Amino acid sequence: xxxxxxxxxxAHASSDDPRVxxxxxxxxxxxxxxxxxxxxxxAEFYTLRDGEMFVNMGPQHPxxxxxxxxxxxxxxxxxxxxxxxxxxxxxxxxxxxxxxDYHQAICYTDPLEYISSLFCEWSPxxxxxxLLDVQVPRRAEYIxxxxxxLNRIASHALFMGWFALDLGGLTPILWSxxxxxxxxxxxxxxxxxxxxxxxFRIGGVNGDLNHEFMSRLGTWMSxxxxxxxxxxxxxxxxxxxxxxxxxxxxIDTATALNMxxxxxxxxxxxxxxxxxxxxxxxxYPELDFDIPSRTEGDCLARYLLRMDEIKQSLRIIDxxxxxMPDGPVMAKMPRLIRPRPxxxxxxxEGPRGQYSTYAISDGTDxxxxxxxxxxxxxxxxxxxxxxxxxxxxxxxxxxxxxxxVMGGVDK
Amino acid sequence: xxxxxxxRLEARFGEELTGPVRQRHDETEIRIAPGDLPxxxxxxxxxxxxRFRLLSDLAGVDTGTTMQTVYHLWSDSSAxxxxxxxxxxxxxxxxxPSVTFLWKGAEWMEREAYDMFGIxxxxxxxxxxxxMPPDYTSFPLxxxxxxxDDASRSPxxxxxxxxxxxxxxxxxxxxxxxxxSSS
Numbered sequence: 001x002x003x004x005x006x007x008x009x010x011a012h013a014s015s016d017d018p019r020v021x022x023x024x025x026x027x028x029x030x031x032x033x034x035x036x037x038x039x040x041x042x043a044e045f046y047t048l049r050d051g052e053m054f055v056n057m058g059p060q061h062p063x064x065x066x067x068x069x070x071x072x073x074x075x076x077x078x079x080x081x082x083x084x085x086x087x088x089x090x091x092x093x094x095x096x097x098x099x100x101d102y103h104q105a106i107c108y109t110d111p112l113e114y115i116s117s118l119f120c121e122w123s124p125x126x127x128x129x130x131l132l133d134v135q136v137p138r139r140a141e142y143i144x145x146x147x148x149x150l151n152r153i154a155s156h157a158l159f160m161g162w163f164a165l166d167l168g169g170l171t172p173i174l175w176s177x178x179x180x181x182x183x184x185x186x187x188x189x190x191x192x193x194x195x196x197x198x199x200f201r202i203g204g205v206n207g208d209l210n211h212e213f214m215s216r217l218g219t220w221m222s223x224x225x226x227x228x229x230x231x232x233x234x235x236x237x238x239x240x241x242x243x244x245x246x247x248x249x250x251i252d253t254a255t256a257l258n259m260x261x262x263x264x265x266x267x268x269x270x271x272x273x274x275x276x277x278x279x280x281x282x283x284y285p286e287l288d289f290d291i292p293s294r295t296e297g298d299c300l301a302r303y304l305l306r307m308d309e310i311k312q313s314l315r316i317i318d319x320x321x322x323x324m325p326d327g328p329v330m331a332k333m334p335r336l337i338r339p340r341p342x343x344x345x346x347x348x349e350g351p352r353g354q355y356s357t358y359a360i361s362d363g364t365d366x367x368x369x370x371x372x373x374x375x376x377x378x379x380x381x382x383x384x385x386x387x388x389x390x391x392x393x394x395x396x397x398x399x400x401x402x403x404x405v406m407g408g409v410d411k
Numbered sequence: 412x413x414x415x416x417x418x419r420l421e422a423r424f425g426e427e428l429t430g431p432v433r434q435r436h437d438e439t440e441i442r443i444a445p446g447d448l449p450x451x452x453x454x455x456x457x458x459x460x461x462r463f464r465l466l467s468d469l470a471g472v473d474t475g476t477t478m479q480t481v482y483h484l485w486s487d488s489s490a491x492x493x494x495x496x497x498x499x500x501x502x503x504x505x506x507x508p509s510v511t512f513l514w515k516g517a518e519w520m521e522r523e524a525y526d527m528f529g530i531x532x533x534x535x536x537x538x539x540x541x542x543m544p545p546d547y548t549s550f551p552l553x554x555x556x557x558x559x560d561d562a563s564r565s566p567x568x569x570x571x572x573x574x575x576x577x578x579x580x581x582x583x584x585x586x587x588x589x590x591x592s593s594s
Contacts, residue, residue, distance in 0.1 A: 035545055041537035087542040094527075095551055130436050260466045260516030273465070279437070279485065279492065345438055345483055345492050347467060356468050358481065371470035371481075381519050410542065 045083050051075050055392070059088050063166050063396035066406020068380075072392065079387050079395060084380060089410035097370040102128050102202060102337050105367055109357075110196040112374060113408040116155040118148050119350035120408075121200040123357040124370065126281060126346035128202045131339035131361050139327040140204035141283045146320040147190060147199065148348075149313040150217075154183040155351035156306045156313075157231070159403050163303055164235060166400035167244055175231050182220050189213040202337065204330035217321075224314060232307050245300040249386040249398035252297055259385065260378050263353025265402055268305045269297040275349035289315050299401035306351075306403075338365050352376055352403055374408035413439060413491040419460060427451055429498060440494040445480070445507040448497050455484060455493070456513050462486045463493055466514045471524035473554045478505040478530060500530065509534035527552035 032054065037043035048054070058069035067088035073081040093112060097105040105124060112120045122144065129136060157180045161173030184194050189212040191199040199206050235241050251259075253269045266273055272293040276284040292308035294301040339361040347356035353375025362368040379402040387395050412434040420432055420441055427450070430442040443451050455463040463484035472479040478500035484493040497507050509532040510517045521532040522541040529550040532538055540547060549556055 033545065038539040038545065039537050042539060087544070090542040092551060095556075098552075257464050258513075258515050260514050260520075262465070262467075278487070279490070342435065343438075343440070343494070344436065345468070345494060347492070354467060356483070358468060358470050358483065360472065369470075369472050371468065371472075373468040373470075377519060377523075378516055381516055385515075 042083075045071075045073065045081055048073070052080055057395070059085075063400065065162070065400070065404060066409075068406050068409070070383075070395070072395065074392060077391050079390055079392055081388055082384055082395070084384065086380075086410055089406050091411065093411050094370055094372060097124075097372075098367055101365045102339075102367060105370060106200065106202070107196075107198045109372060110198050111407060112372065112411060113350070113352070113355075113376065113405050114195055115158060115405050116151050116351050117195060117197050118144075118151045118199065119348055119355050120372075120374075121198070122148060122348045122350075123346050123355045124359065124372070125200045125202055126348065127344045127357040127359040128337075128339070128367075130344035130346060131342055131359060132202065132337060134203045134331050134333065136204055136331060137328045138283070138325050139208075140329045140331075142320050142324045143205050143209060143329060144200060145282055145284070145287070146317055146324075147187060147197075147205075149316045149320070150183050150187060152351045153310050153313050154180045154187075156310050157183075157228075159306055159351075160231065160235065160303070162403075163245075163299075163397075163400045164241065166396040167241060169235075169238075169241065172231070172234055175234060179227060179231065182216070186213055186216045186220065189216060201330060201333075203333040204328070208329050209324075217317075221314075221317070221321075225311075228307075228310055228314075236304070236307075242300060245303060245397065245401070246296075246298060248299045248390070248394060249401060250296070250298045251382065251386060255385070256297070256382075259382050261353070261375075261382060262378070263349065263351070263375050264302055264305045264309065265353065265379055265382070267291065267293040268301040270295040275347050275354050279347065281346070281348060287316055287319050289319075299397060302401045302403075309351075336365055338363060347373075350375065352405070352408070353379065372411060374411065376404035376406070376408035377411075380404045380409050412437070413489045416489045416491055416493070423454065423458070423461075424451060434491070437491050438494055439489070439491045440496065442496045442498045445497040445500055448480075448495075448510070449508045449512070451495065452482070452510050452513055455495070460488060462488050466510070466517060467492070469510070469517055469520040469524065471528035471530050471552070473502070473528055473552065475554050476502070478502055478528060480507050480524065480530060482510070505530040506533055508532070511535050526550070529553070 032046055037046060052073055052075050055072045055074055056069060057072055059067045069085040071083045071085060072079055093108050096108050100108060106121055109120045109124050110117045157176045161176030164172035187197060188194045191197040251269055253271055256266050256269045270293055272291045274291045277291055289312045292305055294305050341361055341363045343360050345356065345358045347354050355375065356373040358371040359367050360369040382402060383399050386398050416439055417432045417434060427443050427447045428441055429444055433440040455461050463486040465485040466482065467485050468483040470481045472481055480497045482495040500507055507530060509521055511534060518535060518537060519541060521535050522538060524530050525532060525538050526540045526542050527550060
């Protein structure tokens, strides 16, 4: 059989024409890199011992939550080691922000983490406000907290569905999308966009609360607790799910701190570290809510912790609605801002952990350096620590329980 | 601003500090020489009145004349973020000791700083590019790496190709590179 080149195939040939079939497979991923190893770790990883082999997972694997490629070194069904390959979604957001002015930089940070965009906006906004010494109106702070907590619930609801989907259950993701879709529509009424809100501004928020948002929120709040409870009942009492997730991917407190983990993944190991309490920002010191924490540190603890956080977010939303003051939602800001030279750091507690921004101003209208720290990036590292020794299928379960979003990992 | 933390830092690290302890809003900033980094970080991490156990962020910075690595730490002993700046890395061959002996999670953050700035972290066991392809030679976040539409901002610079090699060995500080003020 002769090898055909694309030139032999007539232009009108359809894709099921046998002549179109190529003899050689194209575009396969060779797990062993075609260049000499760059570090000792890489050399060690790409050396196979008896009985071991490489398997590529991704970059289009549905369980990788985006475009991530993981090279698994397996022995039978057991994972011996793994090497995540990042960069498929790298957009160079930091460089783009350094070449945009302060207002423009905020909308570049939106698509970083497309599940919870408001938190990606929130940390640079606070950092820029620190550079400028702006006082944000109180109503704007309440609206920020209100919309942020709604976004946190949407993100955690989606986590529930994803996690169950990666463990093999299809129903929860359909249920969780009911919740998420209602919140997303609500935020669309408030901000004008479903996912990439671009709502927070330096010195306030883009617009005041409107009638559609408030009426949707009121309807949803009246049934939210009931709905979330019934969603939880679907999984919390499911023996297959609980047995699968319990004791899987256990991480202890010392290791979690050593791995720089934050957010629910750290709190599931027993450290009640939450930036909202540990280093308060906005109006969180005035609000009454608890920081749930668990001591098991396994996949089930991480799941249950997020479900507890949804309830705390509902409490915060309730308080915000009751105590919302009147007033402006934007401080008086010039169109072109030139902060004095200086440095500012701001961190917020997102649904996945601590989002932070380190901004340097050199006195021009563009940030000189804008460093964005994303919790997904740090947590994805822990997959390489937790997975070896487990089965291939557990890789997805552990990764899903850490809840990384590739948009944030790849920046 | 946490004045007590400032006094503690000045008393403990008086000799290592290369500049005054600065405080603004809820941040405290110290500057040290890159060589002192492991010692200072170990003291910050372990000493009972400091207890900076959480590494919040690790960033590389190109000031136009030198390189820096910036660490943000959190402790329950202080209400401030602590910013540690390892200052004065040469732009030609930026080298700084790794902090992976304290925080294993810093490994990827250091890989990112290496990928974007070419900073070599001595002691990181896996220092290779993380975002850019392995055969890539530039360091995109250095200030002499221009975006295509940047040409207008640098008179005399003309239109430069975006992806020219700026290895640390051949990097030069051009007059038209934007530089951070030294404050």
